[in-house]
Amino acid sequence: MNRRLAASAAALVVLLAGCGGYDPTVVPEPAASSAAPADPPDCENDGSQLRSFEPTGDVTQLPGVEAIRKRGRLVAGVAADVFLLSSRDPQNPQRLQGFDIDMVNAIAAKIFGTSQDKVTFRVITAAERIPLLQSGEIDIVARNMTITCDRWEQIAFSQVYFDAGQGVLTGVGSGIDSVADLAGRRVCASAGTTSIANIQEIAPEAIPVSAPDNSTCMVRFQNGEADAVTGDDTVLAGLAAQDPYSRVLPIDPLSDEPYGIGVSAENRDLVELVNRTLEDLRRDGGWEESYDRWFAEVLGPATQPEPVYGR
Template sequence: MKKLIPIAVATALLLTACGSGNYAATQLPAEPQAAPTTSTTPAPARPCTDGLGPLASYAPDNTTPAPGGVMPAGSWMEEIQKRGRLIAGVSADSLNLGYRDPITGKIQGFDIDMINAVAAAIFPDAPTNPRRVELRVISSPQRIPSLKATTNPVDIVARNMTINCDRWHDIAFSAEYYRSGQKTLVPRDSTVTSVKQLSGKTICAPAGSTSLDNLKKANPEVMPITADTDTGCLVLFQQGKAYGISGDDTVLAGDAAQDPYARIITTERFSEEPYGLGISLLHPEFVRFVNVVLQQMKDRGAWKDSYDKWLKAALGPAPVPPKPIYGRVPVKR
């Protein structure tokens, strides 16, 4: 099977070359380009130490302000208001989740709708004032460091990030806002029906993602390589440096839409990937506030509207939105 053009290469150039349109968007400094590397064995995951599962977040309480209302003095929401904008770490190359439209230059998608809802809850004029949101483009490995940075951190990360106990040691999560799952993308003419049949094959997964660990568990005999972005994996696939890609079904749906020579093994889903919005452990009141915003989106139909717009065509009718799980208590720091 011969591929005529590297579609992802062209797309990547558009993603990084365009302006941000109606959004104030920034790009973190480019990381040094290097050849794809074979991943080393990951460190053991750290367990939840409070007796709760990973999905338990901080419950809203009587101190949590209503979206659109006055933000409490000393809260992180008030700090965001004083600054004049919400700073969010996002993807710009995950089609339908967070991507830069090559025509308008606007970063948009399902994850971006979550950010816009949070911004509108703090700034009522956010829907008509693009300066209320700064979308900072980050790679998968930058998600947690961008929240923990001591200089110019982001307020929130919406980048198809799986909630797990290991990450709760470093950052806090909102309640679950979407349940994805891991699948595998292979050449269209491949007869493979399971990741178990990919022994000895080079498979790409984003660096710093749970997809990499899940892939190794599903088949320890694959040859994993990594890229910093989802588009990076698609480029390696199109260049023939990777036989396939393994990752969240939401991301792979975007990859397949960009490459007619690719298909997803739809009959096999070998992980559950609950998405949460990442927030600093230093701001539990902001987590509670965001949880109110997410619940309002689900109750008012805005969540379903966003799903139908961005994901329905690739993944089918909208599922029931994930129900929040609460009970976690912030640790004083």
């Protein structure tokens, strides 16, 4: 479960922190679809929140999709500093790469027949995801966004495209091989998240350490100020892939984090197209190919989540 370049801690900080200056192209707001806003019935975060809109007929001709095609570009909100999911190519900083980028390109190809020069990638923060969808400034969000009932009240979601979960990163040879081994150890997590609370519920003797974000936690880990880092396993995989002295523990997830592609609640048409795209990726093996390229080495094998419809 180890890997990556023997880069220094300083190099990691530069890679993770130096991704904020992206100036996206401003594009016109797409015409609103005539479809009714998403209105999730009886949503209790018990699995019912995973229901999405089933694609029917030729989804490429739906009004909400046609409006994007006429504009000529799909506008996608993404990260630029989550290695393996979405980050800048070290060889070409203007180019983004990762699993989420593969998903966006597949969606664009479904709309336009190609993704070449058909996507405007807008680098956004987690806090900007919902407001920018609601304002119409972006069409979709592919930025490790967990599907929840509260979020369904504000936007719509595709089917689950990635089953993430909370994991633990620690040092090779640290003696930490399970959650039980975290007793008396310092575990860092991003402030404002539930990660520390989840760890303390399972390993109450763990010592919580807070940091502004995951990259800062990683720096504290590398500086010996924390014995482990906890957060989404997708994020931890990216951190571990850059530090040969760390690894993600092969444990069951401490929480379920089902990621969905976010779409405006007014554009059910686009949700259906995204879901059809994901179904096509299941049939032709595109999802598995992307996962194996980015995550299999660190997180092990996985299969594409099955869709849940009925909304």
